[in-house]
C-alpha cells in the first residue's frame with residue numbers, strides 16, 4: 426500500500442458488562458451440560474447486559490473513553506469514529522453517532538461498519554489508511570456487541586456461543602509502538618447463508634410472521650461454518666506470513682477472533698504451531714463478534730504479555746462471509 430506515514434495503535438480500552446452467564450445457568454434453561462459446552466466450544470462463561478439494560482453504544486462509550494485516556498487523547502482531537510457492530514442501538518442513526526455525542530467528539534465524523542466478526546479488522550484497515558495517507562491524525566475505532574439481544578435462547582446449538590462486550594483502539598501516526606504494518610481483507614458472499622439474521626432489513630421487514638418464525642435472531646449453520654473457519658484461518662495466517670516475507674513461526678503471538686477453541690487449536694495444529702501461540706479468552710467471554718479482538722488486545726496490553734518489536738497477527742473470520750488479518754509490530 427502507498428503511504429505517507431506509518432500508523433500505530435496509541436491507546437486501547439475495553440468494557441465488559443458485569444452480569445455473568447455461566448454454562449450451569451444454561452443447564453437450567455436448556456437440555457445441555459457444562460461438559461458439552463466446555464468440550465465443544467471452550468466456553469465456561471460469558472458476560473451479558475441486563476435485559477432492557479445497556480446497549481451497544483453504552484458499552485462502546487466506556488471502552489472508547491478508556492482507549493482515549495490510554496492514548497492521552499482528548500475526545501475533541503478525534504477526527505473519525507468507526508463502530509464495528511452487528512448489534513447497533515438501532516439502524517438509523519448509527520451507533521457511532523451516539524458514541525460521538527456521548528464522549529464529546531465534536532470534531533469527528535462517525536459511521537458504523539458491518540462485517541460481523543471481522544468488523545474490527547476491517548475498521549482497523551480503514552483507520553490505518555486514513556492515518557497513513559495523511560488525511561487524518563486521530564481515528565477511534567470500537568468493536569461493540571450486545572449479542573444477547575439477538576440470540577435465540579431456545580436454540581441450544583447457538584445461544585451458548587455468544588456474549589456481550591466492547592473493545593476500542595485509537596489509531597494515530599506511527600510512534601514506533603504497536604505499528605499496523607499491513608492489513609488484508611476478504612469476503613465470499615456466496616456463503617452468506619452460513620451465518621445470518623434474516624429479518625428486520627429491506628428483504629424481510631419486521632412483521633408478525635418474522636416474529637413468529639424467530640427470524641430476528643442470529644442463525645448459524647455451525648458444522649459448515651466450523652470447517653470453513655479452520656480452513657480460512659490456516660489460509661489467512663499462511664498468506665499473512667507470505668505477504669510479509671515471514672514464516673508462520675515468526676509470529677510471536679496470534680490474536681484470533683474467539684469463535685470456538687476447537688477452531689483455533691485445530692488451525693494451530695495444522696500450522697504446526699504451539700497452541701499457546703494463539704491468545705485465548707473465549708472461556709471467559711464467549712464469542713463477542715467484532716469486540717473479541719480488541720478486548721483481547723486490551724488484556725494483552727494491560728497484562729504486558731508482549732515485548733516491544735514482537736510480531737502479532739490479528740486474524741478474524743465471520744458472517745458474510747468476511748475475513749481479514751492485520752500484522753502489528755508491538
Ligand code: UT7
Pocket residue numbers: 456457458461462465466542581582583585620646647648650651654683684685688712714742743744
Ligand atoms: O464467529 C463466527 C464464526 N462462528 C463459528 O465459526 C462457529 C462454528 N461452529 C461451532 O462452533 C460449532 O459447530 C458449534 C459449537 C456451533 C456446534 O458444535 P458441533 O461440535 O459442530 O456440534 P453439532 O452441531 O455437530 O452437534 C452435535 C450434537 C447434536 O446432537 P446429535 O444430532 O448428534 O444427536 C446436537 O443436537 O450435539 C447436540 N448439541 C448439543 N448438545 C448439548 C448441539 N448443541 C448442544 C448443546 N448441548 N448446547
